[in-house]
Amino acid sequence: MLGTPDLEDFLTLANRDPVANVFALYRARTTSLEPRWLGGEMWGRFDNGRLVAACHVGANLVPIGCDVDDARAFAERALTRSRTCTTIVGPHEPVRAFWNAVAGTWGRPRDTRWMQPHLVISEDPQIAGDPLVRRTDRNDLSLVYPACVAMYSEEVGVSPEAGGTTDLYRARVTQLMTRGWSFARFEGGKLIFKAEVACATAEVAQIQGVWVPPERRGEGLAVRGMASVVRLVRKEIAPTVSLYVNEWNQPARRAYRRVGFKETQRFSTIMF
Known part of the structure; x- marks a missing residue:
């Protein structure tokens, strides 16, 4: 060890x-x-x-x-x-x-995801971002937290609150907001796009939790939102931005390509 x-x-x-x-x-x-x-x-x-x-x-x-x-x-x-x-x-x-x-x-295992494209961008996107995407803060928690739960449940297949872990998950969401690693766009008192930085060094920041409510998908919110997130992260956190995405998630993969992400390798995830 x-x-x-x-x-x-x-x-x-x-x-x-x-x-x-x-x-x-x-x-x-x-x-x-x-x-x-x-x-x-x-x-x-x-x-x-x-x-x-x-x-x-x-x-x-x-x-x-x-x-x-x-x-x-x-x-x-x-x-x-x-x-x-x-x-x-x-x-x-x-x-x-x-x-x-x-x-x-x-x-x-509960799920296996064998060939997840690992994507990287090291320059600002060539497309326009969403000017209404911003860092979140504790005042946004009542809107951000339910969106995080919904994203996690949809992505992982089980609620992050299962087994009495609500307080722990809420603390994690709050921690990311406090660090300035949580980004979202709000409209009419509702969250319509979000993404977080999961971890970062001085060189690289890894994005997680990209999510748009189901009823707002197909409007380009993820493309413009991610373009803004990449610019903000590159300016204030790390010059290179990475993420990995499920191979079968073609809408997300198309969105990331439009932003300018390039595939570098394949990851795999096994969940219990």
């Missing part, structure tokens, strides 16, 4: 692909790999004393800098303990290799 003394070596490893590894870099820099702050563990694999791969093991299990052999090695270690993660997510090949090694023991 890695700890604070391994931080610099870990950052060197993860910075080989700072876009794909933005979650891991963000977690490492905000926790210094201290387990009590990490809310889990960071495993490392070494070759002649050099850190060559890592794996974040918490609510999210995320391979970092892994090839197929690294992923299998981490899977062998994972099989020595009970499953604690609710999601396995990361680049497709190591996620697939990890899952193939643990599937017989960890049981049937």
